[in-house]
Amino acid sequence: MSGRLFIVGLGPGDPSLQTPRAGEVLAQATDVVGYGPYVARVPERVGLTRHITDNREEIARARHALQLAAEGRSVAVVSSGDPGVFAMASAVFEAIESGTPDWRAIDIEVVPGVSAMFAAAARLGAPLGHDFCAISLSDNLKPWDVVLERLTAVARAGFVIALYNPISKARPWQLGAAFERLREVLGPQTPVAFARAISRPDERLLTTDLASAQPGDADMSTLVLIGSAQTRRIERRDGRSWLYTRRSLEAAS
């Protein structure tokens, strides 16, 4: 009697970066569940019910989607980018673990997507060209000390760092504190990029260095990339530049 649950990554924004599989499952869904701006990216049609919730209600949203699927509906939970990267997939499984045993019988498909970090990297060149990591700066779900410890560990170890959730009204100071900590470990010339709303009409890309990076250049739609000692800038003929990270280790210049 139970329906299906699709946990869908819509990609970074441009329809040409959304997978065909995402389109297929959205076409067969009876219900789409998610944060308003993401649900708005799913075309309206007869027979599709849209359930829009606030971005902070992830577990409640996950339970609602599971309940609908358990009632026999075909439900798509949508996220921007990839659903497994600081998005809804983890919340859904967390809801299952603590929820009714019936939910463990639901047929679930996670549809991967092009993540914000890979879309940003593609626009910049190849800054994730070697070992890299992704860290959420939100301290809603982990203590701030843990965030700082993790930043220190990966910066010292030579990883390129993608910072998700860098700033919000409720968390205005964390990104500045992260830059301060990173300046204790990495050189002032380390490349930093602010990649906002990549592939969407309001895309904005800014590259600078760690000494000059300003938290005010990030907003909730921005991914911040911090290079390693192997990250280089190449001047293009047109005056712009590419960022890339060398695949091999050599002494920092």
Place this chain on the structure above:
Amino acid sequence: MSGRLFIVGLGPGDPSLQTPRAGEVLAQATDVVGYGPYVARVPERVGLTRHITDNREEIARARHALQLAAEGRSVAVVSSGDPGVFAMASAVFEAIESGTPDWRAIDIEVVPGVSAMFAAAARLGAPLGHDFCAISLSDNLKPWDVVLERLTAVARAGFVIALYNPISKARPWQLGAAFERLREVLGPQTPVAFARAISRPDERLLTTDLASAQPGDADMSTLVLIGSAQTRRIERRDGRSWLYTRRSLEAAS
């Protein structure tokens, strides 16, 4: 006079996970350049010349593609997954940095793709649900001591770890040595997954734990995922299981 260069991610294998943008640029290319199994995924057509090279010749392949583009051709360099993740994008920019100044005038577009790690994570549940990193185990381009230091740093700091290039004929012992190092830092029950050829006909998925993980379960087409203390296994009604990583920190069980 110069042509165009597309650095294209083909996704993990299934056509339904390849972006429409990848299809668009492949349809307008005059030349496709890459490792044989990836070039084979591009449909043959009149007017498209295929250039197949061995997987170890990345810089030579990049220079060849740049030369063709500089001659006015429209060239697609293809990689599986995302081209910026242990694939061709970094090699192309490295070739540009050390190459003729003309190459800095080439119009380059990097087309991001669904990476192997996100396709694997989607199949498993949501194992990358919180802070994570990606490390190549290849020591062709960095000393093995650096690989071990990086593994230790991220395991101690609580990251989920995706291991690329875990094993090959030329590097038969590295994955076993990596497991040994990780066993010094992480608990024996830490989930480990071997995700091979995800979304392709020869897909194989194996989940185990760090105490039992066997290097022989990986080959060149396998991505190995190492959980953190927050990674859980949920038993499904059908006897299979999902893996996911909690978004919030709590004491290891």
